[in-house]
Amino acid sequence: MSKRGYHHGNLRQALVEAALTLITEKGPQGFTLSEAAKAADVTPAAVYRHFAGRDDLIAEAARQGYEIFGALMAYAYDEGRPSALAAFEATGRAYLAFARKYPGHYMAMFESGLSLQSRPDLAAAAGQAHDVLERAAVRLSEHIPPAKRPPPAMFSAHIWALSHGVVELFTRGAPGARSPFPAEELLEAGIGIYLRGLGLLPPDA
Known part of the structure; x- marks a missing residue:
C-alpha cells in the first residue's frame, strides 16, 4: 500500500x-x-x-521561524509606542516569548550551524528580524548628539546577545530553575543597566 x-x-x-x-x-x-x-x-x-537533504529541510524550518520571529518583534516594537524605551524592552521580551513558544524553530535558527551567507532566503528572513531591533535602537538614541551617539547596530547587537544569553541560561529546559528571578526581570534589568552605561536613556528616565 x-x-x-x-x-x-x-x-x-x-x-x-x-x-x-x-x-x-x-x-x-x-x-x-x-x-x-x-x-x-x-x-x-x-x-x-x-x-535536497536534511540541511535543506532544517533551513526551511529556520526560515519560517525567522518570519514568525520578525513578525513578533515588529508587533512588540509597535513603531516605538508607547515610548522608545518601553518598545525597545518589549522586543527583548518578545525574544524570550518566541524561544518558549517555538522551540523547534528557535533551535533550527540558532543551533543548527547553518550558514546564512550561503542561503539568501534565510539571510533575508533573518535580516528582517534584526532590522526591527536596529530600528528600535535608532529611535532610542535620537536624543543623543550624533557625535556622541553609539552605532545603533552595535548596541542592538549587544541587546540581541543579552536576550539570547538569558534564553540559553534561564529559559531552556526547566524555565527559571537556575535563577531566583524571572527571565523577563533579568532581561529588563540587564537592558536598563546596559543602556544607562551607554547614556542611551534620557536624563529623566
Missing part, C-alpha cells in the same frame, strides 16, 4: 512540521531525513521531491 504522504495536500509543509517536532525532541543534528519522512508518513524518496 502506498504511503498517504504522496497524497498530502502540502507534503512540503508536513515535512517541515515533522522536522520541527524532531528538532524539539532531539535537536537539529539529532534526527535523520528518514526519521522525518517516517514522521510525515512518506517514503524517504518522497522527501527529495521538496528538499
